[in-house]
Amino acid sequence: MLQGGADFSQLARERSIDRATAPVGGEIGWFARGVMARNFANVAFRTPVGEVSPPFETEFGWHIIQVLARRPTSAKTLSEVEDEIQEFLRNETIAQLLSELEDENRVVYYRPEIERPPSLPPPIAPGEPRPVLRESSVSPAGEDS
Numbered sequence: 001m002l003q004g005g006a007d008f009s010q011l012a013r014e015r016s017i018d019r020a021t022a023p024v025g026g027e028i029g030w031f032a033r034g035v036m037a038r039n040f041a042n043v044a045f046r047t048p049v050g051e052v053s054p055p056f057e058t059e060f061g062w063h064i065i066q067v068l069a070r071r072p073t074s075a076k077t078l079s080e081v082e083d084e085i086q087e088f089l090r091n092e093t094i095a096q097l098l099s100e101l102e103d104e105n106r107v108v109y110y111r112p113e114i115e116r117p118p119s120l121p122p123p124i125a126p127g128e129p130r131p132v133l134r135e136s137s138v139s140p141a142g143e144d145s
Contacts, residue, residue, distance in 0.1 A: 008052065008066045017061075026066070032073060040065075 009025025016022035033041045037058045044065050047053040056086040 030071065 009027070013022055014024055014027030018026075018085050021028055031041075031044075033045060035041070035058065036044065039056065039058045040060075040063060043056050043063075044067065047065055047067045049067050049070055051067060053063075053067075055064050057063070057064055
C-alpha cells in the first residue's frame with residue numbers, strides 16, 4: 001500500500017492499533033535518540049528523510065516509521081547549565097529534608113504554592129522583630145497535646 005503511494009497518515013488513522021498516535025495519523029513529533037526504545041531509535045535515525053522504514057518489532061509491538069525531517073540538536077556545556085543544576089539539587093535536598101521532617105511530625109511546612117490556613121499569622125517580613133517561640137508538642141492532627 002505505502003509502496004504504491006498511499007498516504008501514510010491516512011493508513012495510520014485507519015490501521016494503527018496505537019491509541020495515542022493513530023488519531024493524529026501516526027505523528028510522534030521530534031525526539032532525540034535516547035528518548036525512544038533503542039531499536040525504534042536505531043531504525044528512525046537509519047531511515048533516510050522522506051523514506052518509510054520496513055516493518056520492525058520492539059518490545060512495544062510492530063512499527064513502520066516515515067521520517068519527514070531531521071533537525072540538528074545542540075548540547076549546552078556544563079558551565080552553561082551548572083548554576084541551574086546546583087539550584088535543582090539544592091531544592092531537591094531541601095524538599096527531601098522537609099518531607100522527612102514532616103513524616104516524623106517534627107515540622108509542619110506550608111509550601112508557598114499552597115494557600116496558607118487562615119489560622120496562621122502572615123509571614124514575617126525581613127527586618128521585622130521575630131517573636132519568641134516556646135516548644136510545644138503538636139499532634140499529627142494539629143491539636144495541642
